Amino acid sequence: MAGHSKWANIQHRKGRQDAKRGKIFTRLIKEITVASRMGGGDPDMNPRLRLAVDKATENNMPKDNIERAIKRGTGDLEGVSYEEVRYEGYGLQGAAIMVDCLTDNRVRTVAEVRHAFAKFGGNMGTDGSVAFLFKHCGQLVFAPGTNEDKLMEAALDAGADDVITHDDGAIEVITAPYELSTVRAKLERAGFKAELAEVTMKPTAETEFTGDDAVKMQKLLDALESLDDVQEVHTTAAIAGG
Secondary structure (H helix, E strand, O other): OEOOOHHHHHHHHHHHHHHOHHHHHHHHHHHHHHHHHHHOOOHHHOHHHHHHHHHHHHOOOOHHHHHHHHHHHHOOOOOOOOEEEEEEEEOHHHOEEEEEEEEOOHHHHHHHHHHHHHHOOOEEOOOOOOHHHEEEEEEEEEOOOOOHHHHHHHHHHHOOOEEEEEOOOOEEEEEOHHHHHHHHHHHHHOOOOOOEEEEEEEEOOOEEEOHHHHHHHHHHHHHHHOOOOEEEEEEOEEEOOO
16 A cells, blocks of 8 residues: 555646647657657557557547658658657755656757756756656556456456555556556456556655645646657656645
């Protein structure tokens, strides 16, 4: 058992993500393009592309948009070339933050990320300064009230790495990063539908934020997430509201 407010934290984060749906197509197109360039344009042979295409489909992206992004990645269509870059730093109370970007101009991106950290009370760190505080994995979260024993049995049969039950009843299933789609499909066939399913950098420990500090920390995270070149922001801060 762990994490007394896991469900509240997940619902809060989902709500904020839903409010930013205007940017999600742009981010998904970038991810599909880069995944295709790195691993080829066949989702069945490219686990990273499979995840990106699944997410695009879930978000109702038109099939033509997906196919064009794949063709730009494989070079069949002209397009901007993006590179992956990760920045690390700290927020309030020393909470760790990792910022994953896809950019066509690294100089612009680092300036924008550094400015956001400085403006909202954070500090940029060096490469590797906080990465050790996170684990790259697939994460599926199930609502409180889910049958723990049956889900655990189904998850382990499906090839999951771990099942974590939290104090509030939420259940997390952890997978290898690119096994997420496979495990998720098997669990859905067994009757278990996750409220959240993503490949993420999962913090190995979290810092709970409440009150004014929660508001200030959220402003920093929002400022980073709002940058055009930013794909994902990962943090050890757990903010249930604010």
